[in-house]
Amino acid sequence: MxxxxxxxxxxxxxxxxxxxxxxxxxxACALLGCYLVLRRMSMLGDALSHAVLPGLVVAFVLTGSxxxxxxxxxxxxxxxxxxxxxxxxxRGGGVPEDASMGVVFTALFALGVVLIKRYxxxxxxDIDCVFSGVLxxxxxxxxxxxxxxxxxxxxxxxxxxxxxxxxxxxxWKELLLSSFDSGLAxxxxxxxxxxxxxxxVLVAMTTVASFEQVGSILVVAMLIAPGATAHLLTDKLGxxxxxxAGLAVASAVLGHFAAVYLNVNTAGMMAVxxxxxxxxxxxxxxxxxxxxxxxxxxxxxxxxxREDLLGMLYRLExxxxxxxxxxxxxxxxxxxxxxxxxxxxxLLRRGDVxxxxxLLELTDRGxxxxxxxxxxxxxxxxxxxxxxxxxxxxVHEPAMRTEHYLGAALQERVAAEVAxxxxxxxxxxxxx
Amino acid sequence: MTYPTLIVLVGTTLLGSTAGVLGSFAVLxxxxxxxxxxxxAALPGLCLAFLVLGRSFSGMVxxxxxxxxxxxxxxxxxxxxxxxxxxxxxxxxxxxFFAAGxxxxxxxxKQTGGGSRAGLESYIFGQAAGMNxxxxxxxxxxxxxxxxxxxxxxxxxxxxxxxxxxxxxxxxPTFLLDMTIMGTLCVVTVVGLPAVGILxxxxxxxxxxxxRFWTERLSxxxxxxxxxxxxxxxxxxxxxxxxxxxxIGFDPLAFGDRTKNLPTGPLIVLCATxxxxxxxxxxxxxxxxxxxxxxLRLRAxxxxxxxxxxxxxxxxxxxxxxPVVTLEQLxxxxxxxxxxxxxxxxxxxxxxxxxxxxxxxxxxxxxxxxxxxxxxxxxxxxxxxxxxxxxxxxxxxxxxxxxxxxxxPELVAELEAQLEPAAVAELPGGVPESPHEISxxxxxxxxEERPA
Numbered sequence: 038m039x040x041x042x043x044x045x046x047x048x049x050x051x052x053x054x055x056x057x058x059x060x061x062x063x064x065a066c067a068l069l070g071c072y073l074v075l076r077r078m079s080m081l082g083d084a085l086s087h088a089v090l091p092g093l094v095v096a097f098v099l100t101g102s103x104x105x106x107x108x109x110x111x112x113x114x115x116x117x118x119x120x121x122x123x124x125x126x127x128r129g130g131g132v133p134e135d136a137s138m139g140v141v142f143t144a145l146f147a148l149g150v151v152l153i154k155r156y157x158x159x160x161x162x163d164i165d166c167v168f169s170g171v172l173x174x175x176x177x178x179x180x181x182x183x184x185x186x187x188x189x190x191x192x193x194x195x196x197x198x199x200x201x202x203x204x205x206x207x208x209w210k211e212l213l214l215s216s217f218d219s220g221l222a223x224x225x226x227x228x229x230x231x232x233x234x235x236x237x238v239l240v241a242m243t244t245v246a247s248f249e250q251v252g253s254i255l256v257v258a259m260l261i262a263p264g265a266t267a268h269l270l271t272d273k274l275g276x277x278x279x280x281x282a283g284l285a286v287a288s289a290v291l292g293h294f295a296a297v298y299l300n301v302n303t304a305g306m307m308a309v310x311x312x313x314x315x316x317x318x319x320x321x322x323x324x325x326x327x328x329x330x331x332x333x334x335x336x337x338x339x340x341x342x343r344e345d346l347l348g349m350l351y352r353l354e355x356x357x358x359x360x361x362x363x364x365x366x367x368x369x370x371x372x373x374x375x376x377x378x379x380x381x382x383x384l385l386r387r388g389d390v391x392x393x394x395x396l397l398e399l400t401d402r403g404x405x406x407x408x409x410x411x412x413x414x415x416x417x418x419x420x421x422x423x424x425x426x427x428x429x430x431x432v433h434e435p436a437m438r439t440e441h442y443l444g445a446a447l448q449e450r451v452a453a454e455v456a457x458x459x460x461x462x463x464x465x466x467x468x469x
Numbered sequence: 470m471t472y473p474t475l476i477v478l479v480g481t482t483l484l485g486s487t488a489g490v491l492g493s494f495a496v497l498x499x500x501x502x503x504x505x506x507x508x509x510a511a512l513p514g515l516c517l518a519f520l521v522l523g524r525s526f527s528g529m530v531x532x533x534x535x536x537x538x539x540x541x542x543x544x545x546x547x548x549x550x551x552x553x554x555x556x557x558x559x560x561x562x563x564x565x566f567f568a569a570g571x572x573x574x575x576x577x578x579k580q581t582g583g584g585s586r587a588g589l590e591s592y593i594f595g596q597a598a599g600m601n602x603x604x605x606x607x608x609x610x611x612x613x614x615x616x617x618x619x620x621x622x623x624x625x626x627x628x629x630x631x632x633x634x635x636x637x638x639x640x641x642p643t644f645l646l647d648m649t650i651m652g653t654l655c656v657v658t659v660v661g662l663p664a665v666g667i668l669x670x671x672x673x674x675x676x677x678x679x680x681r682f683w684t685e686r687l688s689x690x691x692x693x694x695x696x697x698x699x700x701x702x703x704x705x706x707x708x709x710x711x712x713x714x715x716x717i718g719f720d721p722l723a724f725g726d727r728t729k730n731l732p733t734g735p736l737i738v739l740c741a742t743x744x745x746x747x748x749x750x751x752x753x754x755x756x757x758x759x760x761x762x763x764x765l766r767l768r769a770x771x772x773x774x775x776x777x778x779x780x781x782x783x784x785x786x787x788x789x790x791x792p793v794v795t796l797e798q799l800x801x802x803x804x805x806x807x808x809x810x811x812x813x814x815x816x817x818x819x820x821x822x823x824x825x826x827x828x829x830x831x832x833x834x835x836x837x838x839x840x841x842x843x844x845x846x847x848x849x850x851x852x853x854x855x856x857x858x859x860x861x862x863x864x865x866x867x868x869x870x871x872x873x874x875x876x877x878p879e880l881v882a883e884l885e886a887q888l889e890p891a892a893v894a895e896l897p898g899g900v901p902e903s904p905h906e907i908s909x910x911x912x913x914x915x916x917e918e919r920p921a
Contacts, residue, residue, distance in 0.1 A: 079560040080502055130749050130757065135556075136501040136678045143671030144742040147735035150594060154731055254571060258564035265557040296572075300579065305571035312565025325552050 039185055055172055056293050058190045059255075059307055062247045063285030065198040066259035068205060069240050071278050074264035075216045080135070081120065081237070082260035084142035085244045086253035088119040090149025098156045105193060109245055116241025119145060120234070172251050172303045190249070197246040201239055205278075208232065213274055251304045258308035259285060266315045269322040284314050341441050342371050342380035344410050347389060348440070350399050351407035355465075361396040408468045413443035415461035415468075416451045422462040423455050429462035474710045477597050477664075480605040481702035481737060484661050485672055487612040489698025490619060490691050491657055492673030493680065494650050497630035497687075501678075502556075503541065503651060504670035506563045507658040510540035512570025512592060516577060530659060537655040540566050545648075595666025597706060597733035604663070611660055615653050619691070626650065627687050665734040672698060675741040682752035697744050705737030771874050774843055776813045777822060778873070779803055780832050781840035782903075791837060793829040842881075847873040849884040851904050856888065862904045 042050065066082075073079050089112035096111020119141055126137035179186040205212065211232055215222040219229040240260070247256045267280035292307030299306070320328045346367060353362065362370070368377040384390040389403030399407060417439045418432040443451070452458040461467055470478075495501055514536025515529050522528035540562050547558040619626065628636045629646050637643045654673065661669040680693035707713040709731045750757050779802050783794045799810055814830050817823030822836030832840055847869045854865040876884075 074554075074557045077554050077556050079554075079557040080505075083505065083560060083563065126749075131755055132678055132681075132749075133496065133499055133501065135499055136496045136674050139501045139505065139670060139674035140678055140742070140745060143668055143675065143738055144745075147668055147671065147738035147742070150732055150735040151739060252571075254564060254568050257560065258568055261557050261560035261564065265553050265561055268557075269551060269553065299572075299576075301572045302575035305568040305575065308564055308568030309572060312561060312568065315561050315565075319547060319551050319553075327550050330550075 052293065052297070054188050054191075055303060056289050058188060058194060059172060059251065059289035059293060059303070060286040061191075061194050061198050062251050062255070063259045063263070063289050063307065063311075064282045065194060065201050065243050066247060066256055067263035067281040067285035068201050068278055069236065069243055070260040070262075070264035071267065071274065071281050072212060072216050072236055072264075073240065073260055074268055075274075076236075079261045079265070080138055081123075081240060082244060083257045084123065084138050085116045085119055085241055086248060086257055088142045088145040088149075089113075089115045089241075089245060089248075091115055091145050091152055092118075092149075094149055094152040094156065098152070105189070105249075108249070109193070112245040113238075113241055115145065116245060117238060120237035120241065124233075172255075172307075190251075193246045193249070197243050201243060204235065204239060208235070212236070216274075251307075255304040255308045258311055259288075262308075262311040262315045263288075266311075266318045269315075269318040269325045284311060288314060338376055339379050339383065342376050343383055344406075344441055345371050345437075346377075346380055346384060347399070347403055347407040348410050348414065350390065350397060351404065351411050354399065354404075355411075361393070361398060363395050364392075364397065367397055409445070409448075410440050412468050413448055414440040415465065416448055416455065416458065417443060418461050418463070419455045419457070419467070420451050432462060470710075470712060473598070474706070474712065476602055476605055477600045477710075477733070478703060478706045480600045480608050481597055481664060481706045481733065482699045483605070483608045483612045483702075484657075484664065485676070485698035485700070485702030485737065485741075486695035487608070487615055487698070488657055488661065488669070488672040489676035489680070489694035489696075491615055491650070491654050492698075493677040493687075493691050493694045494626055494630055495654060495673055496677040496681065498633075498647070498650070500651075501674045502559055502670070503544075503654060504658055504673035506540055506544065506559050507537045507655050508662060508667045508669045509563045509570075510566035511537050511659055511662060513566055513573055515592070516570055516573035519577060520573065520580075533659040533662065534655060536566065537659060538652065541648075541651050541655060591666070592662070593667045594732050595662065595664050595668070595734040597664040597709070600664055604660075608660060611656060615657065618649070618653060622646065622649070623688075630687065665737060668734045668738045671738040671741065672701070675738070675745050676701065679741070679745045679748045682748040682755045697741060701737050701741035701744065704740045706733055708740070709733040709736045767874070772813060773816065773820070774874055775803065776810075776817055777832070777836060777840040778843050778847060780823070780830070780836070781844050784832060784837075791831045791833075793827050793831045795829040798829075843873060846876040846881050846884075848903055849881060849888065850876065852888055853884050855904055866905060 042053075045053075070079075070082075073081060092111040092113070092115025093108055094111075095115075096107045099111075100107045122141045123134075123138050126132045126141060127134045130137070132140065178189045180189050180192055181187075182192075211222070211227050214225070215227060215229045215232045219233075222229045222232075244253070244256050244260075247259075263281035263284040264277070266284055267277040270280055271277050288307050288311040292310040293303055295310065296303040296306035318326065320326055323329055349367070349370060350362065353360070364381065368381060371377045371380065381390075384403070385392070387402075388400055389406060390397050391400050392398070414436045417436040418429075421427045421432040421435060422429055459467055492501075492504065495503055511533035514532035514534070516532075517536075518525070518528045518532025522532075544555075544558045544562045547553055547562070548555050551558075553561075625636070625641055625646055628639070628641065629643055629650075633643055636646075658669050658673070661672065665672060676694040676698035677690075679697045680690045683693055684690050704713065707716075711731075748756065751759070753759055776799075779799060780794055783798055783802065784790075784792050796807070796810060796814075799805070800807065803810070805813070814823055814825075817830075817836065818825065822833055822839055823830050824833050824836075850869040850872055851862075851865040854860045854868060855862055860868075
């Protein structure tokens with residue numbers, strides 16, 4: 038296995054490591070991100086990624102080393118400090134939550150910059166790498182594990198990912214409850230505050246472990262976008278996490294290939310890809326997507342117009358006159374426009390209405406449906422007059438709207454409620 | 470002071486005060502982090518303008534402005550039409566736009582052969598020293614324009630900031646007003662970016678949050694925010710130029726020779742933060758010290774009054790005599806420690822309401838007067854709860870115990886008027902009888918609290 042891998046083309050090896058590290062980082066972030074999105078704390082990742090800067094500098098000044106563990110501990114301390122300060126400023130200082138976040142992270146970031154200039158200006162702390170990461174060169178910095186060179190990033194992100202998964206599995210129901218209803222969680226004896234800070238610590242650790250390699254911008258994107266995308270696609274937390282993890286991996290793969298193809302920054306491209314995933318979900322998500330909602334509304338409108346047409350043809354027949362409507366007249370009568378045309382075309386296609394010459398005639402199937410609609414309409418009119426005391430000349434409008442939603446079962450219940458289920462308030466027969 | 474420094478000084482001061490005024494609306498509207506969104510989202514606009522138009526100043530400003538407006542528009546649309554909440558929408562738009570900027574920047578770097586590698590760094594940190602006269606004129610014009618806008622729309626913006634629902638119900642175009650504010654914020658952020666960098670967001674939030682500690686009036690808040698912002702801009706610039714250190718004769722940051730390298734943006738932010746911290750601690754009503762002191766005062770008053778009422782209740786059978794009450798009797802009534810009770814007595818002595826006599830304590834004349842008033846308020850409230858709110862007599866003590874300290878003489882008079890005169894028994898000072906048995910088991914958990 039190892040021999041096979043090392044015998045591969047170096048470019049393929051690099052691609053493998055970039056995608057693996059990217060996918061692991063993204064997944065670690067995306068899992069926690071689901072909770073952040075649900076708890077409306079999405080911007081915390083952004084705040085943390087700015088605020089760890091003074092932690093890095095202080096750790097360096099105190100120990101004089103740029104080693105991974107020193108940096109990790111310094112940044113982690115700064116991250117936890119940020120979370121605590123934001124919470125405390127909001128609760129104890131009475132500052133609105135978003136403003137307290139803004140105050141804390143900008144102040145810490147500014148402090149970090151000044152500290153760098155003061156104490157560490159000799160150190161080459163490449164700001165470019167902090168923000169956009171060195172994912173492209175991830176396999177240049179390796180450690181030897183079991184006689185095999187693996188990127189150092191794997192050693193930092195691997196355990197963090199494992200820890201995240203472990204904590205989520207261990208505290209599944211506590212985190213679930215405290216995310217959706219922290220009041221109930223507290224009332225049931227779970228320490229909602231403890232889980233808040235547990236989550237904060239995990240986010241801080243993940244942010245710190247990730248961003249040396251992939252850059253803070255990818256971390257911020259991955260903490261929010263996969264969770265928010267999954268939230269548009271499902272209502273179950275378990276499924277939401279699965280989808281978010283899948284999106285995280287997919288954006289690592291697609292982002293890498295897009296970056297290679299376009300010859301641009303990899304981490305940035307991964308973040309752009311996950312942003313596009315979100316955009317796609319906003320438009321196309323089956324239940325919560327904008328376009329799907331639009332289509333649903335359109336279908337509903339067409340159905341209403343269709344049923345209005347059927348009702349009209351039925352009433353014409355009921356009058357017992359010879360006159361029938363032509364196509365143009367019918368469309369005119371239900372408000373013209375593309376909706377009316379679509380509705381009539383639908384009726385003809387379904388075989389509810391047929392053409393007799395250039396006039397429209399109900400088929401048996403259409404008549405049956407129309408009977409149900411008119412029955413619903415008149416029953417509702419009777420109900421409104423009898424139980425709400427509306428005058429008979431005020432009940433047609435509400436019945437026009439309600440008839441489309443009154444199914445057979447509801448019709449029976451309404452019929453049982455009215456004294457006379459044979460005649461409507463206008464003296465017309467209620468068909469059955 | 471050299472001429473370039475003066476230019477930068479004027480520029481940052483104006484920028485700080487304008488950002489303070491506009492940021493106040495963002496903070497009050499709970500949109501404080503929109504500045505964060507703007508300062509990140511401008512990057513792809515800058516890069517695109519650079520790629521298309523080359524190194525043109527006005528082109529890059531236009532690009533950044535356009536990107537910022539698009540970002541705000543997208544965020545608003547997402548919030549309006551999907552189930553994604555405001556914070557997540559903001560974060561997604563921010564990170565996607567910034568990532569797109571990073572991607573475009575890598576394109577630029579390849580085109581220019583790595584020549585503008587410093588691009589991102591100067592974008593993030595800003596370079597106030599690069600400010601020239603034209604920039605200052607632009608900032609001045611912008612400040613004037615936003616001042617005029619705030620003055621013209623003052624009434625509308627005020628209503629929008631404190632009660633957007635009401636503003637909508639009154640028929641104000643809230644969406645348009647919101648967009649006006651956000652658009653102006655966008656312009657200020659973009660203009661401030663070259664000088665202060667990504668920390669522009671801090672100039673929008675910190676002065677506004679600072680001013681909020683000092684006042685409940687929008688007009689005063691705007692003035693204070695402008696002052697804090699302007700002051701931070703000025704002091705930060707002077708510090709970064711090393712001038713302040715020269716004037717005061719020592720270097721508060723202990724920077725030694727490296728003063729000239731100090732980045733202006735972060736220093737401005739730290740100055741604003743210092744004022745913020747001072748306000749957080751010492752602001753008269755909302756500051757932490759003031760609030761802690763008010764809390765302590767209330768707790769002290771509560772404890773004092775509990776001593777008076779307990780003494781009254783123990784003396785009640787013998788009134789108008791003022792019998793001596795032993796410490797043991799007191800402790801049996803209250804969940805007090807011996808030391809705490811002694812201290813309360815000592816304190817009562819100092820205030821002249823309690824005196825020591827024959828191995829115990831008793832109320833003084835003045836103390837009896839105070840205690841009578843207090844017990845009266847307590848029992849009237851109990852009676853009111855029993856009659857008015859139909860609560861069982863053994864359930865009213867706890868509530869009255871908490872509220873007795875807050876009932877003003879006017880409220881007591883009103884309570885009296887509400888209750889039948891017969892209920893107010895003919896005891897000394899018109900104290901009605903306790904509607905429930907007085908026993909230590911009836912005392913409330915409030916007694917267990919004492920000042921830390």
